[in-house]
Amino acid sequence: VSEDRRLVSVAIAVPVRRLFTYRVPETLEGEIRPGVRVRVPFGRRRVEGTVVEVGVAEPETGRELLDLESVLDDGPELDPPLLFLTRFVADYYLCSWGEAIESALPPRVRRRPRREAIGEPGEPAPALSPTKAQEAVLAEILPAVHRRAYAPFLLFGATGSGKTEVYLRAAEAALAKGRGVLYLVPEIGLTPLLLSRLARRLPGPIAVLHSAMPAGERRDAWERVRSGECRVVVGARSAVFAPVPELGLLVVDEEHDGSYKQEERPRYHARDVAVVRARNEGAVLVLGSATPSLESFHHARAGRYRLLRLGGRVEQRPLPAVRIVDMRREYRETGAVRPVSRALEKAVAEALGRGEQALILRNRRGWAKALLCPACGVRIGCPRCSLSLTWHREPGRLRCHLCGIERPRPGACPACGQPELREVGEGTERIEDELRRLFPEARIGRMDRDTVRRRGVQERLLRQFDRGDLDILVGTQMIAKGHDFPRVTLVGVLSADHTLGLPDFRAAERTFQLLTQMAGRAGRGDRPGEVIVQAFDSGHPVLREAAAQDYEAFYEREMGFRRALRYPPVSGLVRLLVVGKEPSKARAWAQLVAEALEQAGENKLVLSGPGPAPVERIRGMYREQILVRSAGRRRLVEAVSRALELVERKVPRRAVHVDVDPLSVL
DNA sequence: AGCACGCCGACT
DNA sequence: GTCGGCGTGCTC
Numbered sequence: 287v288s289e290d291r292r293l294v295s296v297a298i299a300v301p302v303r304r305l306f307t308y309r310v311p312e313t314l315e316g317e318i319r320p321g322v323r324v325r326v327p328f329g330r331r332r333v334e335g336t337v338v339e340v341g342v343a344e345p346e347t348g349r350e351l352l353d354l355e356s357v358l359d360d361g362p363e364l365d366p367p368l369l370f371l372t373r374f375v376a377d378y379y380l381c382s383w384g385e386a387i388e389s390a391l392p393p394r395v396r397r398r399p400r401r402e403a404i405g406e407p408g409e410p411a412p413a414l415s416p417t418k419a420q421e422a423v424l425a426e427i428l429p430a431v432h433r434r435a436y437a438p439f440l441l442f443g444a445t446g447s448g449k450t451e452v453y454l455r456a457a458e459a460a461l462a463k464g465r466g467v468l469y470l471v472p473e474i475g476l477t478p479l480l481l482s483r484l485a486r487r488l489p490g491p492i493a494v495l496h497s498a499m500p501a502g503e504r505r506d507a508w509e510r511v512r513s514g515e516c517r518v519v520v521g522a523r524s525a526v527f528a529p530v531p532e533l534g535l536l537v538v539d540e541e542h543d544g545s546y547k548q549e550e551r552p553r554y555h556a557r558d559v560a561v562v563r564a565r566n567e568g569a570v571l572v573l574g575s576a577t578p579s580l581e582s583f584h585h586a587r588a589g590r591y592r593l594l595r596l597g598g599r600v601e602q603r604p605l606p607a608v609r610i611v612d613m614r615r616e617y618r619e620t621g622a623v624r625p626v627s628r629a630l631e632k633a634v635a636e637a638l639g640r641g642e643q644a645l646i647l648r649n650r651r652g653w654a655k656a657l658l659c660p661a662c663g664v665r666i667g668c669p670r671c672s673l674s675l676t677w678h679r680e681p682g683r684l685r686c687h688l689c690g691i692e693r694p695r696p697g698a699c700p701a702c703g704q705p706e707l708r709e710v711g712e713g714t715e716r717i718e719d720e721l722r723r724l725f726p727e728a729r730i731g732r733m734d735r736d737t738v739r740r741r742g743v744q745e746r747l748l749r750q751f752d753r754g755d756l757d758i759l760v761g762t763q764m765i766a767k768g769h770d771f772p773r774v775t776l777v778g779v780l781s782a783d784h785t786l787g788l789p790d791f792r793a794a795e796r797t798f799q800l801l802t803q804m805a806g807r808a809g810r811g812d813r814p815g816e817v818i819v820q821a822f823d824s825g826h827p828v829l830r831e832a833a834a835q836d837y838e839a840f841y842e843r844e845m846g847f848r849r850a851l852r853y854p855p856v857s858g859l860v861r862l863l864v865v866g867k868e869p870s871k872a873r874a875w876a877q878l879v880a881e882a883l884e885q886a887g888e889n890k891l892v893l894s895g896p897g898p899a900p901v902e903r904i905r906g907m908y909r910e911q912i913l914v915r916s917a918g919r920r921r922l923v924e925a926v927s928r929a930l931e932l933v934e935r936k937v938p939r940r941a942v943h944v945d946v947d948p949l950s951v952l
Numbered sequence: 953a954g955c956a957c958g959c960c961g962a963c964t
Numbered sequence: 965g966t967c968g969g970c971g972t973g974c975t976c
Contacts, residue, residue, distance in 0.1 A: 296976080300953055306976040329975040330955060344976095351976060385953095938972075940953095 323361035390527035443596025445806030465534025472543035495521030606815030655711025733761035801832035858919030876910035
């Protein structure tokens with residue numbers, strides 16, 4: 287097998303985990319090197335790809351190799367560190383290298399007008415003098431920035447403890463050393479407030495990278511980063527691939543946030559990619575959170591990250607008082623099922639009376655989760671999914687939250703003809719209505735996926751609430767993140783325990799994070815805050831730990847459970863979903879996949895399933911789930927990879943969905 | 953992912 | 965008799 291300078295490996299964005307070999311025509315030889323984007327003939331079409339290796343062996347296909355068609359001169363090229371990083375993504379998350387590269391590149395656009403970066407246009411920043419706690423933390427981070435070597439930190443600090451100031455000072459230090467800064471935030475965290483704060487504090491223009499940005503703008507920002515014009519990048523998930531030259535500092539704010547995980551191929555976790563990138567490129571890594579993921583805290587405990595604690599709130603503001611209301615008792619004592627307890631009603635009234643604001647969380651949208659026939663027990667379900675339809679009073683339709691299908695509300699039970707259907711499981715619409723009834727004078731806003739569907743509505747709601755034009759804001763978890771409302775002194779959480787019952791190993795972790803985040807919303811101004819948590823299972827330890835804001839108690843107890851059941855972070859986890867239109871086919875294929883896993887894992891893997899996924903059917907497709915666990919994550923992924931090769935001929939490729947390190951197994 | 957081939961049901 | 969449904973297979 288001889289190598290030939292004129293043969294190259296090309297990565298193409300198809301879900302086939304292999305590379306394709308092409309011949310380089312003499313005319314293009316000078317331009318070809320790894321990372322270059324090319325156009326190639328591929329089957330009956332022509333596609334774009336990326337040269338990943340020059341001088342490779344001829345593959346053993348009897349046929350003549352095809353020529354590269356052209357080099358995309360306007361296309362970007364990836365530098366070696368980024369090529370290496372995308373290769374890691376492909377190997378670890380089991381996608382093709384081409385798919386990984388595709389998700390790292392900005393969108394291709396034709397003509398693009400230059401747009402302005404977020405520059406220095408604002409007045410220079412009032413550099414706050416750091417608190418004692420911030421100084422102590424910076425005393426660890428800054429020397430690492432000067433050393434110019436990989437150094438990972440977990441910055442553990444409550445909401446309002448001043449993490450951003452720490453990031454800013456670390457960024458200043460990195461920039462002063464001539465190195466670039468990559469600052470990742472969750473989807474929702476890219477607020478104008480944060481951007482202006484960064485722009486006013488850091489020298490030079492800042493690039494913003496976010497997949498919701500128009501293609502042209504994203505492309506411009508990307509070019510500015512690659513050219514070195516912008517040495518600070520702020521962005522969401524995909525910005526982890528920003529082509530920052532000489533990366534010195536990588537910040538992952540709110541590292542526990544689920545939006546860092548991409549829920550489509552390639553299913554990468556930007557935080558975990560960030561860790562690999564920082565290590566590869568010798569950068570300082572700062573993961574920040576008030577409620578670290580169990581993964582990150584576990585790594586810190588094991589000494590893989592340096593744990594830095596940032597103590598109490600700045601300006602010595604007290605933590606809010608958290609009260610848990612037992613809704614079973616409430617029901618016994620009042621004899622009525624009211625979504626708002628007497629205690630919460632009283633507290634809202636008092637807050638409004640003082641001219642203060644209330645934030646009410648109900649993590650479920652719509653009016654009623656389901657319509658139930660009281661005579662025969664039938665529930666109106668989605669025709670394509672194994673899930674009930676949610677009643678939305680606005681616009682007066684039943685809607686499936688999984689597939690989006692809409693139905694009119696039947697006048698009577700479709701099974702027995704009983705005319706009255708009962709509404710069960712109240713959502714934000716219903717809560718808003720209830721609050722309007724209880725507080726007819728109050729100005730009430732609702733923020734959930736239904737009300738913010740139109741562009742700009744979310745910003746408007748937040749602005750109104752911030753200005754004091756609203757007294758109460760009701761909403762789903764989107765009200766929990768990233769906003770600082772100084773006039774909020776009361777936070778109410780309804781059915782705080784409903785997510786605890788989900789058949790998902792991260793249910794408790796997510797509930798704890800949400801409650802802690804919500805508690806952090808109360809009393810950020812000079813007035814103390816109050817949090818009222820309503821729950822049926824009011825004695826649940828997660829609620830008590832969240833009420834006490836005791837992360838470490840939660841961590842220790844939850845780790846006991848993860849250890850016992852061998853769930854992450856104690857063990858690596860891969861989820862395979864085998865999907866088929868017919869349940870018998872899905873089952874048979876899943877069985878074959880499971881057998882291949884046993885074989886490829888040499889019986890060292892722990893398998894759960896195959897069995898029906900918790901949501902058995904979505905969009906008419908039956909879903910069989912297999913969970914695979916093993917102590918060594920890399921070994922686990924390799925075994926899954928081998929198993930997939932083993933079933934290549936027996937199970938249709940499209941039927942198998944693989945999720946490495948899934949956030950949820952629902 | 954595309955894109956083609958190929959084999960079974962309702963139409964001009 | 966054809967149009968077209970989507971299962972299966974391949975892409976240097």
